[in-house]
Amino acid sequence: MSHQFYSIECIIPPHIQNNIAEKGTPEQRKKVMGSISQSAAIRAQRVLLTETKALVEPVTVGGKQRNIFNLNFGSNLPGILARSEGAPPTGDPAVDEAYEGAGATYDLYQQEYQRESIDGKGMRLDSTVHYMKGYDNAFWNGRQMVYGDGDEDLPEPQRIFNRFTIALDIIGHELTHGVTQFEAGLVYRDQSGALNESFSDVFGSLVKQRQRNQTAAEADWIIGEGLLSPNINGIGIRSMKAPGTAYNDPLLGKDPQPAHMSDYKTIDYDNGGVHINSGIPNHAFYATAMEMGGYAWQKAGQIWYVTLRDRLTSTSVFADAAQQTYLVAGNLFGGGSLEQQAVRAGWQAVGIQIDAGDSGGNGGGTGGDTGSGGGTTSPGCSTALVQLLDNVKALIENRSR
Ligand SMILES: [Zn+2]
Numbered sequence: 001m002s003h004q005f006y007s008i009e010c011i012i013p014p015h016i017q018n019n020i021a022e023k024g025t026p027e028q029r030k031k032v033m034g035s036i037s038q039s040a041a042i043r044a045q046r047v048l049l050t051e052t053k054a055l056v057e058p059v060t061v062g063g064k065q066r067n068i069f070n071l072n073f074g075s076n077l078p079g080i081l082a083r084s085e086g087a088p089p090t091g092d093p094a095v096d097e098a099y100e101g102a103g104a105t106y107d108l109y110q111q112e113y114q115r116e117s118i119d120g121k122g123m124r125l126d127s128t129v130h131y132m133k134g135y136d137n138a139f140w141n142g143r144q145m146v147y148g149d150g151d152e153d154l155p156e157p158q159r160i161f162n163r164f165t166i167a168l169d170i171i172g173h174e175l176t177h178g179v180t181q182f183e184a185g186l187v188y189r190d191q192s193g194a195l196n197e198s199f200s201d202v203f204g205s206l207v208k209q210r211q212r213n214q215t216a217a218e219a220d221w222i223i224g225e226g227l228l229s230p231n232i233n234g235i236g237i238r239s240m241k242a243p244g245t246a247y248n249d250p251l252l253g254k255d256p257q258p259a260h261m262s263d264y265k266t267i268d269y270d271n272g273g274v275h276i277n278s279g280i281p282n283h284a285f286y287a288t289a290m291e292m293g294g295y296a297w298q299k300a301g302q303i304w305y306v307t308l309r310d311r312l313t314s315t316s317v318f319a320d321a322a323q324q325t326y327l328v329a330g331n332l333f334g335g336g337s338l339e340q341q342a343v344r345a346g347w348q349a350v351g352i353q354i355d356a357g358d359s360g361g362n363g364g365g366t367g368g369d370t371g372s373g374g375g376t377t378s379p380g381c382s383t384a385l386v387q388l389l390d391n392v393k394a395l396i397e398n399r400s401r
Contacts, residue, residue, distance in 0.1 A: 008042055009177045009188065009200075010139045011170050011224070012161075013275035016237070019253040025158055028251075031151070035136045038075070042141065058143065062122035064110070066102045068095050069126065073133040078126060078144060094129035094165045098147060101171030102127055104211045108172070108203065109179070112210075112297055113305045118178035125175070129165060138164035140177040151229065159229040160251065166226045167236070168211060173204030173223065184312035191317040193274035198281035199308050205240060206297040216289040216296040222246065240286045243279030259283045261318075261351035280350045281318060288325075288346025292339060299339050303329045322347040326354045 012035075020032045064085065070092070071079035082095045089096045102125045109115040117123045126144035135148025150161035164170060177200050180186055186196035201223050209219045222236035223246075234247025234255075243257035257279030258264055264280065267273045285304060289296035303325050311324035326343045333339035344354050 008039065008139045008141050009174070010039060010137045011164065011173065012137045014270050015256060015276070016252055020160065020251060023251050027154055027158055028160065031134055031136060038132060038135065039137065058119050058123040060122050061124045062116070064103065064106050065124045066099055067124060067126045068098050069128040070095060071128055071130050073130055075132050077146065078128045094147060094149065094163055097165035098127040098129050098145065098171065101165065101168050102145070102175065104168060105172045105175045105207050108207050108210055108297060112301065118175060119182045136161050138170055138174055140174040142181065145171070145174055157231065160232055162227055162229055164227065167224045169204035169208045169223050169225070170227065172207030173200040176200040176203040180308065183309045184316065185314040186312065186316065187314045188271055188274060190272035191277070192315055193271050194277040195281055195312070195316060195318065195321055197274045197278035199304065201238060201240060201278060201282050202285050202304055206301050209295070210297050215294055217293070219296065221286055238279070238282070240282040243283050259350065281321060284322070284346045284350045284352065287349035288342050291342035291345050299333070303332060303339070303343060306332065318352055322352045322354050
């Protein structure tokens, strides 16, 4: 299994940054461009560290071990240790939210799926907060979590984002990029990339639902609730229940996510729409969980987790995920079980038909693996951001002419 250690997966996708860069105030535009170029610098640093092997070996400790570092607006990771496992709250919301969020994510994986941390071997959970001044993003860098403070440095009427630790599902989302990196290794482009994004949304949402003790019907299924400031017309950055409806705002534009294959977007930017077409598998999970009823992390979550761990490969596409979740449901709950039928109905709701011929549950093949994983690296969000930065610069040059 090849792992993509080069990718950094940011929570704020290029289409949102693009809109801010085009329509924002001078301060907002300056900030978004700063975030974009910083992300490019992070990637360059990662390539260097990875090549010298400084970054690739996770610290394995066993049990729940969280370290939260404070960078005090610097950029030299990881920063000064602010809270370690078992220490009391610090009173700094970013430190304490990062600590609690990493713990809730660890607990979901450990208590529900018997997984020991991100790598399955007890990797220490490191997070850094107060990354740079007013950094508008959060990311998993292949080794640890990093959170910006959002627009706390701007005057209130100009703020778009709150601090990035504020939404528990964002923490679960980013840490799940780590799980995917160590398991299916889904390449961060096109459908495999949209599946990578979707698994992060699924488990990010499940971390939140479990912490709130909500059934599928009670949950909001919003990703990034609380992240957008009151200046923005939106409830979060994505909706799994109703993809395409999370926000509609003069500054951010309208949520572009499709909820059905008939609206699948074939595009170049955003690594082929990884944050856009993920609406389709997201909604399939939602529909499956609603069909099953009860707590979504129990049966539906178990099926999705086993599929991510054992059945998908780096090049799997939506149809593979559909077929394999169906087969896993058959394995876990029986061929023709209500659970298996729910999985089928869930994918049907987004326009993906499952070949029901084999409901047995011993289908090993995932198809689509070209075996080319070896030397390829996932470009992650930063490559798209560099392209975006170039586009924005061109735009500004054109305007000033
Ligand atoms: Zn992501």
